[in-house]
Amino acid sequence: MENPVKEQVKKIPNRPGVYIYRNASGEVIYVGKAKSLRKRVQNYFHSPRALPFNVRYLIDEIASLEFIITGSEMEALILECNLIKKHRPKYNINLKDDKKYPFIAITINDSYPRVFFTRKIVRDGPLYFGPFTSARAVRRTIKSIQTLFPIRNCKGPRPGKSASTPCLNFHLERCLAPCVGEVREEEYRRMIDQVILFLKGRHQDLIQHFERRMWDYSRQEDFEKAARVRDQITALKHMIEEQKISLDEEMDLDIIASAHKEEIACIELFSTRGGKMVARDHFLLEGVKGVEERVYLSSFLKLHYQETPFVPQEILVSTDIEDRELIEQWLTQERGSRVRVSVPLKGEKKRLMEMAAENAYYDLDFLAEKRRTEKESESGVLVELKEILDLPRFPRRIEGYDISTIMGQSSVGSMVVFEEGRSKKSDYKRFRIKTVDGQDDYAMLAEVIGRRFGRWLDQTSPWDSSFKKIPDLIVVDGGKGQLSVSRKRLMEMSLENLPIIGLAKRMEEIYKVDEDRSLSLPPDSEALKLLQRVRDEAHRFALSYHRKLRDADTIRSILDEIPGLGEKRKQLLVDHFGSFQEVVEATLEELYAVKGIPRAVAESIFRHFHRF
Ligand code: SF4
Structure with missing residues (x-):
C-alpha cells in the first residue's frame, strides 16, 4: 500500500528546516534536518536504498510527517538537536545513557x-x-x-x-x-x-604567586604563615606531577576518537583544560550499524555539546565529520568565540588522538561484552516473570506505583518505569494528591491510577511522553487492599486487561488478581529481585517528593508569619525563584528584584531567615 505521507511530500517547501516522522501511535520515531526539506524528505520515499542503513527500515513505520521551516540550516541544526533530546526517537543515533555532567x-x-x-x-x-x-x-x-x-x-x-x-x-x-x-x-x-x-x-602562575607570598612572610618573620604557604606549594607541585598528560599550549581541547562493532560505537573523550588533561570518559552510541564514522561522530558532537555549557576552543576528531562547518558555526555561537573541529595530522595532538583511539578499541570490547551479558540476563528475567505471573506479553515495560503521606499531609503518589528490566527515569511521574482528604492510602492510590491511565485514554489532550505507552505489567506497593482498589479503578476505565500485581513488603508476597493465596518466590529469584527494584524505586521516588513538599509546606507556614506577605505575594516569590527553598536562600538584592514585592516586605523576608 502507498504510504499516505508520500502525497504530503509534494507540498513540502524547498526551505531549510526540520522534519519529524511519527508512527501509528503518534510516537516520534525520527527527527532530521535539511537545507531543503522537500528534497531530503523525497529521498526517503524515492530512493530508500540510498539511505543510511540505520534509517532504511523506518519507511514502513512512518504514519505521519510534520515539518518546521527555519530561517537557516543552522537554526534547523539547533532545533534538530533539541527535538532529538526531547523525544529520543528510536531511529536516531542515541547516546545510551543520559548523563548529567558534574x-x-x-x-x-x-x-x-x-x-x-x-x-x-x-x-x-x-x-x-x-x-x-x-x-x-x-x-x-x-x-x-x-x-x-x-x-x-x-x-x-x-x-x-x-x-x-x-x-x-x-x-x-x-x-x-x-x-x-x-x-x-x-x-x-x-x-x-x-x-x-x-x-x-x-599552575605555574599559581606557584609563582605562592612563592612570592612565602618570601614576603619570611621577610616579615612570620614563619608560621610562610611554612603554611610552603606546604601549599609542595601539595600543588605534587598534584601537577600526577597529571602526566599535558600539551605544550595552554589551551582547552577535547579529543574525540571512536571504535565500533555491529550496532554500537564507543566514543572516547579526553578533555584538556589549560593544556592539562582533566578528564577522560567513554560513551556508548547505539544504532550505528552500517553508519559511517563521520556520520555518527557528527551525531555525537551534536548530542554531547548540546548538554554541556562549556565548549572548548578546539575539538579534535578521529575523522572529518559530516556537517563539520555547520557544527563549527553552531559551537562558535555557543561558546561566543571561534571553535575549530579538525583531524590532527601530526605532533602531540596526533599522539593524543592515537591514545584516545586505542582506548576506544579497548573500551568497546569491554562495553560490548557487558551489554551482551546485560541483555541476556535481562531477557532471562523477563521470560521468568512472564511465566511466573502468567502474563500475556513479556513485561518489557513495568510501571510501579506507591503513595507517600503522613496523616494525610503533603500526600503524593509516584509512578516509576522500568523498560527491558532497567529504570527509565525520563518517564517517571509524581502526582500531588488532589481529591482525598485525610489518611486514606487506598483512595490515593486509586486517584493516581485513575489520573495516569486517564491521560492515556484522553487522546485529545497533548500527550506527555511518559503516558504515551501502556505498561505490560503494573506493580503496586502493597497487598490485597492496594491491588483491589487499583484494579477496580482500571475496570472503571475498561482497562481490566492490564496485568497488575501487588508486592507486599512484609514477607515479599506477590498478590495476583482473583487469586486468594499470595505467591512467594525464593529470595534469590531474579524475577523477584526485579519486582522489588520496581517497588522500592516507586517508594523512594514518592518519599523524596513527599519530603520536598513537606519542607516546602513548613517553609510556607514560616512565611505565613511574615507581615505583609499574603498568598498572592507568596505565589509571586515561588514563581520567581522556582521553590520556597530558593526563597529562603535568596540574597536581599534578589528579593528586591522580584516584581510585586515591596522593598519593606523583601527586607522582612530576608531578616526573617537570616536573623540580623
Ligand atoms: S561556618 Fe562557614 S565560614 Fe564559618 S568557619 Fe565554618 S565553613 Fe568557614
Missing part, C-alpha cells in the same frame, strides 16, 4: 563565594568549570582545592552556620572564617581568584 561551581556573585560540586547549571549564576566526566575526579579536585585554599564550605549565600561562632573548619585552619569577620572580603576574593587560576590549569 561541574565545579563558584558562587562569584556572593561576597564570600563558595566552591561546590553540582550537576545543575543555572544560567547567569555561579561560574562553572567542567563538564567533567567523572564525578569522583571532581570530588577529588574539590578536596584538593580545600587542601590548598582555606575557603568556606558552609552552604547558602552568606557564610556561617546557625551558631554565631565559626565551625571546626576554622579551628583546623581549613577556613578563614568569614562568618565571624576573620577575613576581609578583598582578601577572601583574592583567594577565590587563585582557585580560578588553579581550575584553569594555570
Whole structure:
C-alpha cells in the first residue's frame, strides 16, 4: 500500500528546516534536518536504498510527517538537536545513557563565594568549570582545592552556620572564617581568584604567586604563615606531577576518537583544560550499524555539546565529520568565540588522538561484552516473570506505583518505569494528591491510577511522553487492599486487561488478581529481585517528593508569619525563584528584584531567615 505521507511530500517547501516522522501511535520515531526539506524528505520515499542503513527500515513505520521551516540550516541544526533530546526517537543515533555532567561551581556573585560540586547549571549564576566526566575526579579536585585554599564550605549565600561562632573548619585552619569577620572580603576574593587560576590549569602562575607570598612572610618573620604557604606549594607541585598528560599550549581541547562493532560505537573523550588533561570518559552510541564514522561522530558532537555549557576552543576528531562547518558555526555561537573541529595530522595532538583511539578499541570490547551479558540476563528475567505471573506479553515495560503521606499531609503518589528490566527515569511521574482528604492510602492510590491511565485514554489532550505507552505489567506497593482498589479503578476505565500485581513488603508476597493465596518466590529469584527494584524505586521516588513538599509546606507556614506577605505575594516569590527553598536562600538584592514585592516586605523576608 502507498504510504499516505508520500502525497504530503509534494507540498513540502524547498526551505531549510526540520522534519519529524511519527508512527501509528503518534510516537516520534525520527527527527532530521535539511537545507531543503522537500528534497531530503523525497529521498526517503524515492530512493530508500540510498539511505543510511540505520534509517532504511523506518519507511514502513512512518504514519505521519510534520515539518518546521527555519530561517537557516543552522537554526534547523539547533532545533534538530533539541527535538532529538526531547523525544529520543528510536531511529536516531542515541547516546545510551543520559548523563548529567558534574561541574565545579563558584558562587562569584556572593561576597564570600563558595566552591561546590553540582550537576545543575543555572544560567547567569555561579561560574562553572567542567563538564567533567567523572564525578569522583571532581570530588577529588574539590578536596584538593580545600587542601590548598582555606575557603568556606558552609552552604547558602552568606557564610556561617546557625551558631554565631565559626565551625571546626576554622579551628583546623581549613577556613578563614568569614562568618565571624576573620577575613576581609578583598582578601577572601583574592583567594577565590587563585582557585580560578588553579581550575584553569594555570599552575605555574599559581606557584609563582605562592612563592612570592612565602618570601614576603619570611621577610616579615612570620614563619608560621610562610611554612603554611610552603606546604601549599609542595601539595600543588605534587598534584601537577600526577597529571602526566599535558600539551605544550595552554589551551582547552577535547579529543574525540571512536571504535565500533555491529550496532554500537564507543566514543572516547579526553578533555584538556589549560593544556592539562582533566578528564577522560567513554560513551556508548547505539544504532550505528552500517553508519559511517563521520556520520555518527557528527551525531555525537551534536548530542554531547548540546548538554554541556562549556565548549572548548578546539575539538579534535578521529575523522572529518559530516556537517563539520555547520557544527563549527553552531559551537562558535555557543561558546561566543571561534571553535575549530579538525583531524590532527601530526605532533602531540596526533599522539593524543592515537591514545584516545586505542582506548576506544579497548573500551568497546569491554562495553560490548557487558551489554551482551546485560541483555541476556535481562531477557532471562523477563521470560521468568512472564511465566511466573502468567502474563500475556513479556513485561518489557513495568510501571510501579506507591503513595507517600503522613496523616494525610503533603500526600503524593509516584509512578516509576522500568523498560527491558532497567529504570527509565525520563518517564517517571509524581502526582500531588488532589481529591482525598485525610489518611486514606487506598483512595490515593486509586486517584493516581485513575489520573495516569486517564491521560492515556484522553487522546485529545497533548500527550506527555511518559503516558504515551501502556505498561505490560503494573506493580503496586502493597497487598490485597492496594491491588483491589487499583484494579477496580482500571475496570472503571475498561482497562481490566492490564496485568497488575501487588508486592507486599512484609514477607515479599506477590498478590495476583482473583487469586486468594499470595505467591512467594525464593529470595534469590531474579524475577523477584526485579519486582522489588520496581517497588522500592516507586517508594523512594514518592518519599523524596513527599519530603520536598513537606519542607516546602513548613517553609510556607514560616512565611505565613511574615507581615505583609499574603498568598498572592507568596505565589509571586515561588514563581520567581522556582521553590520556597530558593526563597529562603535568596540574597536581599534578589528579593528586591522580584516584581510585586515591596522593598519593606523583601527586607522582612530576608531578616526573617537570616536573623540580623
Ligand atoms: S568557619 Fe564559618 S565560614 Fe568557614 S565553613 Fe565554618 S561556618 Fe562557614
